Amino acid sequence: MSTDENRSTAFIERLGREVRRRRQAGGMTVQTLADRAGLSRRMLTQIEQGTANPSLVTVDKIAHALGVDFAALSAPSSTEPLQVSEPTEVWRNDAGSRAVLHAAGSRRGGPELWEWTLQPGDRYNAEPDPSGTEELILVTAGILVLTADQQAVTLTPGMSARLASDRTYSYAAPTNRTTFIRVVHPTT
Template sequence: MSDDVTARSGPTVEFLARLGAEVRRRRKDAALTVQQLADAAGVSRRMLTQIELGQANPSLVTVDKLAGALATDFVSLTRDTRPGALAVNAPGTGAGVWSSVAGSSGVLQAATGRQPAAELWEWTLMPGDRYQADPDPAGSEELFLVVDGALTLDVDGLAPVTVETGGSARLASDRRYAYANTGPVPTRFVRVVHLGA
């Protein structure tokens, strides 16, 4: 994958709009000014304003900082996690958190309402595409089930491992890691994330 593809990859427009609206709603509910929340999260006032308007492309680290300053978590800013015995999401309503110009995508489909949350993701990686992740909190793990194609997991300090269709894997994600599709067909996989406390 070229650096050009990497530079233009990121959250979808729908995700940015949903995130901005939820950050603004929670900031107002907490009776915080834009400057107060920006200071608490360690981001600039201008960046926070752009996020609330759905015009910024914040890193997932920035979203985590905002969530922490609002006494919530990433999932709660992007998905409905109200308590209840059953929550069903209609097809096509997942939060498109990441996409690339190659056509790859990472969609947050559901999450538990308890903390720390477990997250259910659906991913598609097009041939030659790659997603580079920053380390998650200590104790975090991810589970993978490859539905189509082959998924290469490239983890710092380890040799890359390829998981074939029907295969599964567990990854301690508190280090730098990447997902890659080095094959000729799209790779589809399901990912469950359990963040450490």
């Protein structure tokens, strides 16, 4: 198993443990949390057992149903003033596009530092984040087409943008392999 696969497996297992811990601490049944998150009971059970690889949107739905943010479920917890984080592959598709969470703030609503890679011709369609959420994006290679509210902008290496991500939006790599850094600042 490769290092990336080990990290992805560790992420899925940690996510499952954290979802179960928070659900039980909140006195919720699996069915109650599944209903609040808009998921099937079976899917939530598989996530808690670490046997499902949920989408970013699914993890976000569970986080909101638990009253926390994405980072609270996905990043290892620490109260240390300085913490070195291991990169965690959170999403990958069959084309080889992927999203890696590098670090997340320790407080709810803290920033999240992501590295994304989109293969040529690939696109990621995102669901709206909670009201007030913003992203800062810096393209490091390739061409990124960022679309929100039916407005598309093309970013080349070195260009950056601010996106109000509380609406439907997408990332696309029309021609080349594209990499970009994404800092998400969730609503508090």
